[in-house]
Amino acid sequence: MKIVNEMKGACMLVSVEGRMDALTAPEFEKACADFLDQGKTNVVVDFALLEYISSAGLRSILASAKKLKSKGGDLRFCGLTGMVEEVFRISGFQAMFTIVPSFDDIAGS
């Protein structure tokens, strides 16, 4: 798994590539914890290049979201496709998080 992040306006855009499973999910959680430490609580995750997400990945998303929200921040998602979108749909994540097709939709709002 590869994580690339950059500041876009007030948002921290995080692109995740590869597989997010029990092995790699802690990296994502660590990255989100770092953003929190830096006070960048408004995080948008781009999953366009993510191939696979396991339940451990979902758990790390939940845990990160909980921490960010407790500090008044937010965790939003864009670029969901294929298997990742299916998992988000079935697991009800679509109901729990703000999900948009692409980052531009957030910037526009």
Add this chain to the structure above:
Amino acid sequence: MRRGISFRLTVLVLACSSLIFCIILGYNYIISRGIIVRMAEEKGDYLASNTGQRLAEVFSSVSTVVDDMAQSLENGALTEERVRRMGGQVLRNHPEIFGTAIGFEAYRFDPYRKYFAPYHYRMNGGVVSTILGGDGYQYFYMDWYQLPRELGESIWTEPYFDEGGGGALITTYSAPFYREENGQRRLVGVVTADISLGWLQDLVSGIDVCDTGYGFLLSRYGAYISHPDSDLIMNETIFSRAEELGLPDLRELGRRMRKGDKGFVELAGFQGLESVFVYYLPLPMQHWSFGLVFPKAELFADVSRLSSVMSGMGIAGIGVLAGLILLLSRTITRPLRLLTTAAREIASGNLDLQLPEVSSRDEVGELAGSFQTMRTSLKSYIADLTETTAAKERIESELSIAREIQMGILPKLFPAFPERSEFDIFASIEPAREVGGDLYDFFFVDDNHFCFLVGDVSGKGVPAALFMAVTKTLLKVVAETGLEPGEVLAKVNDDLAEENDSCMFVTLFLAVLDVRNGEVRYANAGHNPPLYVQAAGAVEWVPSACEPMAGAMEGMTYSTGTMHFSPGDRLFIYTDGVTEAMNRDSDLYTEERLLEDIAAHPQASAAEIIREVDAGIKTFTAGAEQSDDITMLAMTYLGTTSAK
């Protein structure tokens, strides 16, 4: 024998130093040899020239004496007394002259005497005189008299045995002398001086030519005039000798000497010697040739001595060097050998072994220090490892016990409700190697409502197992209160989410069957949609409202869906361990394959469906390691009529 460091070091250093030695010695030898050879050649050349010169001096002094006598006899009165006295005088003043004669023409000195030739010669250390000539010795026909007389000039005769005098082997210088008579120059006689070849031989032998070298004289026709072997003198020529010895080189030398050349040659196999050098030069006056013979071995004795001394020094030096290197390398490698033995001992498990003391402060000392450190670290590491392994084994055994307990809380007895004919239920869980969090359960809420569920806790390990146990307990407690499935999940979600800092969650599918009419009410918390298999064979996914999994967040609500089962309709619930079962190429089993495998067996009972799907998964994964729990539950509604 093993080739150790000391051996290799010795060989290497010796090889290098021998090479350097050889190059230096070889170079030195070649240069020195060149110098010595040149010196030897110069020495030979010098000796030969010197001897030749001395011989020439002797001959020239003799000829001068004779010429002076001839001159003197051409003037003044020719009295008998003067003529007789002259010879004795000459012999006294010139030790190199053996004898001297003054021969007169017939009747020229005294009209009454045909022969008149007073001859003085040496005998037994004194000088004796005689008058030559007579019918027995008509000297007019001897070479010494006839040749100068006829040629009108001074000559050196070939060597001959003197019959007139002492019978010695001599060579004679003869000069004619004349007087003016009636205005005419007329021959009066011949004056001679003899040189004894014996005396010449002594002169030549007196030359110091090494130890076994010698000089020799050849006549104009190649006959030996002077040679240390007196049998050869006047008996053999150099050519007959070459023939006799089978030496063509000697013949060639003879030719050159006869021609009056000057030079030097090397002759092989001469006189039993390996090789000799011969320096030769002509004595033009006599048409003789002088040769000087040097044995090569003797001439080059210095070179041989030089080479043997140098090789001796080289061999001794290399020997000493070898000894030193061997000693040095053994000193270096001895602690290494001790360490090697100690290391083997340590390798065989004896960690308490005392390492050999190495006091040197070089690399070997450092190595010994490192060995000591290694031994200590190894010892403590092995102790740690033993402890850790014991701890790990304990944990693993506890984990496996936990696993057994976890599996033990799932109902395993089938048929589960033999007294109920309205439905048939079968479930299976195939745990992965690592403790997982799959669960299933079924129980009667009341007489007519049968609850069954499948869940999958996120993550693996002990946390997942604990969370699963809590979930299962909560579900049963809450479901038994008779709430709608959606309400059950909402309540369970709230309970789980409370104080759930680790954000663990569980996906759940929970259904309640009314056994009287086949109505199935269900709720889904983020779980994979189950399959609805109709009695007629049609297979479809149970629609999902896509509601979130339980435990993640408080306050979620879940909707309850309703289906109406006809007798023979079946419901197949599973966890993602089924659809995400992987083969060796990391391909997933997928929902599509599941659908196909189930559709392929439309009449299968609950147990049969699960066995078929299980077989399908096994065929697909073909022995690849299972990474997640595989949990399946199938329920067939049989209807109330069949019970009656």
